[in-house]
Amino acid sequence: MSLLQVENLSISFARYAGWLRREIIMPVRQLDLALQAGEITALVGASGSGKSLLAHAILGILPANASLGGSILYKGEKLTAARQAKLRGKDIMLVPQSVTYLDPLMRSGAQVCLAARGGDPRKLQRAAFRRYRLDNEVEQMYPHQLSGGMARRIMAASAFVSGACMIIADEPTPGMQAEDAAETMKWFRELADQGHAVLLITHDLEAAVAGADRIAVMNAGMTVEWLPASHFSDKGERLQHPYSRALWNSLPANGFYVPQSDWRAVSSREGPGCPFASCCELAAAICREEQPGMREGERGWVRCHAS
Ligand SMILES: Nc1ncnc2c1ncn2[C@@H]1O[C@H](COP(=O)(O)OP(=O)(O)OP(=O)(O)O)[C@@H](O)[C@H]1O
């Protein structure tokens, strides 16, 4: 059984457009994903594709005007608001990108102690400090006294001592030097090796391919493909969705191929067919008539009629 199973998730927001006219926008519409213990799953996709919304939906921290459709199961049971409140920060941990998430009024040692589960908090904190190469003096420091690197280590140490089953990292590496990014990825690998399920949200497909076990590709609020990271190789022949291939081949290392179609132009998305029918070079008649569901193929899951 998967630790977390997301099925046909949609997230919509009601907002007022001018006087009394209420409109509904649905930035996430068909999201399917499962996370396994002991694995890193990377969720990749363009800015605005709905990645962070998924993280917020899992944690139960969406704004009040959001409505959810579909389901999220955690350990086989529906994730209700009450369960989310219980699990958040304990069983399900967020590793945020920014240090501003650390409590500015709490010393670093105390922050890590507070996260610790399953033993003497002080002992667990000291062990985590040694593991992440944090000197003893750092215990007494407040977040504003930490360098960026130290703050990241404090967040990694908190995740390490938390005993959380699931760790969600939203864009943990942008703006980092290559070595720092590699070190951060190494920490996630260690956490996965200890049995945690890690969800890594990132723009960086190259880092995802290098560091994750599985990759879910999102576009316009949908998961279009979900498969082992090793299938991202060569010219992308083993990828099934044309959008995943376009994303892969547009990387500098793969020749900077510029796709013929503009994958952000999903003009027909309210129509009956595939939302990408108007921009996909493989689109056939069926793509304009019927929404593709997520189906399991030889190499993973894909939402496409044409592949
Ligand atoms: N509270 C909200 N009300 C209305 N729309 C929202 C709200 N939050 C997010 N959205 C919209 O949902 C879409 C997806 O947002 P999300 O933050 O999940 O994207 P993302 O994939 O994480 O992007 P990025 O890579 O830039 O972080 C965006 O178009 C955004 O404008």
Ligand code: NI
């Ligand atoms: Ni985001």
